Amino acid sequence: MSQRWRLTVSRGPAGRDLLHRDVAAAWNTILDALVAAAAPDAPRPRDASDEPPPDERDAGRARVAFAAPVPVGMTSRAELLDVVLPVGRLTRRRLRESVEPLLPAGHTLVSAHDVWAGEPSLPSLVTAADYLVEVRVEGSADGDSGSSSVARAVRALLSEAVIPRPGRDVGRATANLRPLILELRLGESSDDAVNLSMRLLVDQELGSGRPEEVVDALARFSPALTLVAVERTGFVLRPAPAVVARVAKPARRPRHRIERRGV
DSSP states (O other): OOEEEEEEEEEOGGGTTOOHHHHHHHHHHHHHHHHHHHOTTSOOOSOTTOOOOSSTTOTTSOEEEESSOOOTTOEEEEEEEEEEESSOOOOHHHHHHHHGGGOOTTEEEEEEEEEOTTSOOHHHHEEEEEEEEEEEEOOOOTTOOHHHHHHHHHHHHHTOSOOBOTTSOTTSGGGBOGGGEEEEEEOSOOSSEEEEEEEEEEETTTEEOOHHHHHHHHTTSSSOEEEEEEEEEEEEEOOOOOOOOOOOOOOOOOOOOOOOOOO
């Protein structure tokens, strides 16, 4: 019987500059350790150097799926990934004992819980991502604080219907950044360091919003801005389809034909 774990992992400054391929390689090693812990006598399902199968739901193979890769230079508070084990069962304690010693640099296992093995793939459930972005204001008008300048820029940006995305084909839906900005708010700030909270859409057709694009767009309405740090704080997932149990209908009792005979 297969088991599917959804893990929440943080990525601190020590892991900020890791490439996704290096992170994925580390998780391939972790996957082998989990398979061995779940079913010590089971045959090794794959080589550690193998890429995950193209069909994430390919039954019979251990696999790991990321909600979304973490870009180089970004930290994260709550990355999501699914680990599917084709055979055997693990307790949460045994899973932690297998995962934690092998995590990539700067990564910490925050939590783990069982999910239904037949649930749609994790990447297909992601609808948006939340970010905390720190920017530095390079210059502002006399008597005007950096946070005030950025606050006005946020209001001006959100009032726009079309925000061009550099390098995109003009006229296509993917060339407009505005539909990808679901939320944009000013956080705690000082005179020259401003924190922004963003919720950006993740869509198969429109693409995914990127914090650096939003900062570049804000710079059109404010003094020069420099991106200092980006932290992904979480994801928004669409609800998984409900599992409806089919209840067998009781068999109908046969009707007996009553013959009427004349007297």
